Amino acid sequence: MSLRYLHHAEIDLAAWDTCVTVAQASVPYAYSWWLTVTVGKWDAVVELNDATGAYNSILPLPAKWRPWGRQVYQPAFTQQLGLLTTAESQQQNLTEYLALVAGRYSRFYTQANVSNNIWQLPAGFASTERRTYLLDLAPNYATLLAGYAADYKRRLRRNQQQIQPLVVKEGETGTALVELFRLYKGGEVAELKAWHYRQLAALINALQARGLASIVEVRQPGTDNLLASALFVKHRGGLIYLFAAASPAGKQAGAPLLLLDHTIQQYAGTPGFVLDFEGGMIPSIARFFANFGATPAPYAAVALSTPQPWYMLWKP
Structure with a gap:
């Protein structure tokens, strides 16, 4: 097994969608057809099974060019992405994936999913807590x-x-x-x-x-x-x-x-089955959801703590 950074053209979309389907966390926002609509193109860090070509885990990186360089961003209509792992994955720590991202983007912001463990982040990254509301059905x-x-x-x-x-x-x-x-x-x-x-x-x-x-x-x-x-x-x-x-x-x-x-x-x-109300950062909306018996669930937003100028980026 190996972690690899892939540009969009290098991603095997069939292997990608299979990974999303069998991932331990259900994150439909990560399917290739959803990302194609909301992003167009995205990069990724994947955990590759070298023998079969399967993806045992994936970290989607929606990216776009801006005057200050390439940046990773959270697309519209996509509450959470983050790390998706399968039962075969040998990597459960988002930090290892972010280490392959460092130095590639001038700006970086992504919202992980509620299943992600945010441990010690690589230098230059910081996280803040967000929350959604969930109701067990x-x-x-x-x-x-x-x-x-x-x-x-x-x-x-x-x-x-x-x-x-x-x-x-x-x-x-x-x-x-x-x-x-x-x-x-x-x-x-x-x-x-x-x-x-x-x-x-x-x-x-x-x-x-x-x-x-x-x-x-x-x-x-x-x-x-x-x-x-x-x-x-x-x-x-x-x-x-x-x-x-x-x-x-x-x-x-x-x-x-x-x-x-x-x-x-x-x-x-x-x-x-769980109903994700997909919100809760605004107090009045949080109360509306809580009144159905829903409970808050935290997830992390991860960003570069100091944006990097384009001329500092060196990785291909």
Whole structure:
């Protein structure tokens, strides 16, 4: 077994995806088709089985050129990457992989996954803690519902008591979801540009083509106006609450609560399934997730502590 730094053209995509599929941590963001949509090209450090050509572990390195040199960055719609290891891996320490990265990039930032052990980092690297919220879906729905905040349970009962209660339905495409977000949140999220929305549309198409997308909607009875919608990604480890939007009327009516409750109810009682709310750094959002009984899970963001000028880079 050997650790090797590979440029994108040197990566065996079939071996890559096999590694992602059998990795001990389920990180769908790392599949080659996901990275192709969100990044285009990426480098990597891989643990190569010299006898078979299989990848026993991988560290994705999304990279791009900037005036100050090449940099590794965290792409949009990709909460976690980090080190993915298989049962055959002989390397479990992210530090060993980062040692092969040092000196290659002027700037470096990546978000590891919740399974990564961040031990002593190589010189020049530093880590900060981020967190997401996770909900174990193995218990039955009655047990999970008992863990909701009292106010959430009241809102759900109140909706059912309405003459025309709001109902969650499956959405056919992500177009309405994306447009709802652009209409009510696009101006607040300045970092999302027009090309990000095209990227998101392509990602939704890729997920739907593989049967991995669940799009749910709540519409106003009578008018059919879209109140809220959400995209969940299905993978072998559970669900990811990837993208969501709601109108002011939808928030007032508690439509986002209904979307999440519907999904929790649908997948409750599934051993080994976890709902990743994909967020929690903003206190108000963290409280929203915690009110479903979700608990915080830390993961590390790793960066170069001192950016390197391009003329200091020497490795091919």
